[in-house]
Amino acid sequence: MTAAPSPVSGELRAGTTRLAAAGIDSPRRDAEWLMAHVLGIDAGRLVLVDTIEGAAARAFRSAIERRAQRIPLQHIVGTAAFGPVELAVGPGVFIPRPETEYLLEWAVDRLRERPGPAIAADFCSGSGALAIGVAAMSPETRVVAVEADEDALVWLRRNVTGVTAVIGSRVEVIAADVTDPEQIADAVPVGSVSVLVTNPPYVPLDAAIGPEVVHDPARAVFGGADGMSVIEPMVPVIARTLAPGGVVGIEHDDTTADAVAACLRAHGDFVDVTRHADLTGRPRFVTARRR
Ligand SMILES: C[S@@+](CC[C@H](N)C(=O)[O-])C[C@H]1O[C@@H](n2cnc3c(N)ncnc32)[C@H](O)[C@@H]1O
Incomplete structure (x- = not known):
């Protein structure tokens, strides 16, 4: 019946x-x-x-x-909204968070300041949230999306292919380790990128995480004991990849704004090192310009 x-x-x-x-x-x-x-x-x-x-x-x-x-809502419905796009997500890839949209807006604003074709990069691209968001909002920009994890790369390629009606072929997916200067130089010409964004794994290993976060891959979430295990070795790679005058925005843990700023200053190639907080005053990302 x-x-x-x-x-x-x-x-x-x-x-x-x-x-x-x-x-x-x-x-x-x-x-x-x-x-x-x-x-x-x-x-x-x-x-x-x-x-x-x-x-x-x-x-x-x-x-x-x-x-x-406590299975994340996005895993149940199979998608996550991010900026102007909807991304396919599921086990094996990090669910993009609304707070990362601050970094997206910052990147798009920087690209608007330099009209004409530009190259942007998204290091640690995951689902492609930032790369696809930038390409969708900045129509003259080509974006290189770099990701090391095989499972995440499957989602990334699927998302990039899924939005070609909006971004055409302006997002190129690169399988590489962002802490390895040779791998990155092989894939992205040295000194070629105007705006680089990254939301790397940055949660310190001993931090308490919510019940939904266990569904994100550990490699996407944790950045070693101090949250800096990817950011620190990535900074010299970023310096090599950026064009002179190019800018970088690095999302980080609430507790590591000072460490990220210090790391950029200590490198020597960066100026205008600036911390950014969200509307609640929570430290979110640090930006800098390559000399
Ligand atoms: C916090 S997630 C961010 C994903 C996406 N950018 C976002 O904002 O939603 C970090 C991503 O970095 C990737 N990752 C971790 N270490 C990496 C490395 N050394 N090289 C490249 N990607 C890495 C992880 O697989 C994961 O997809």
Whole structure:
């Protein structure tokens, strides 16, 4: 026997209660996203739907149960919004975070200051969030997206191919270790990049992480005991890759703004070393210009 349709409002109420009990911060919003995903509509259109068929209701309750187990919402729906794009994500790749959009905006502003064709780079590209975001928002820019992890590279290539209608072939994917100067010089001409962004692994090993973060690959999250194990060796590679006058923005842990700034100053090739905080005052990224 087919189950009768159930009211969307009741399903949403029950889902919200379940997610709140599981300790989810935004239970109603997550329940709405999951309902919209199951129905194949935008969350904004939910108000137009009164009832949900039996199979869809079961799919919704199953999605709620997975979310209650602290599986990230983005893994359940299979996508993550970042700036102007939507990226495919899942196990094996870091879920782009909204706070990284500050770095995206900074990079796009720097590119707008130098009209005409430019080369940008995204070191530690993961899903391609920054690389694809920059290419989408800066139509004359070519972007080199560098990533070392085989699993992440699968998602990166898929995302770059998935948005060719928006970015054409302006994002080139390079499989390389950003701490290895020879690998990078082979792939990106020395002194060629005007704007370089990077959101590397930077969480100190002993930091407490939330239940969802365990679903991100450890290689994407942790930056050694002090959070600097990728940033420190990457800085000389960045210096070689940037054109004279080129700029870099490095996202970092809340506790390492001083260490990142000191590392850039100690290198000797960087000037205008500047820390940037988000709207809540939390230190987010450090920028610098190559002499
Ligand atoms: C925090 S994630 C950032 C991903 C993406 N840029 C974003 O903002 O969502 C860091 C990424 O760096 C990659 N990674 C770690 N060490 C690397 C290295 N030495 N060379 C290149 N990529 C590396 C990880 O695999 C992961 O995809």
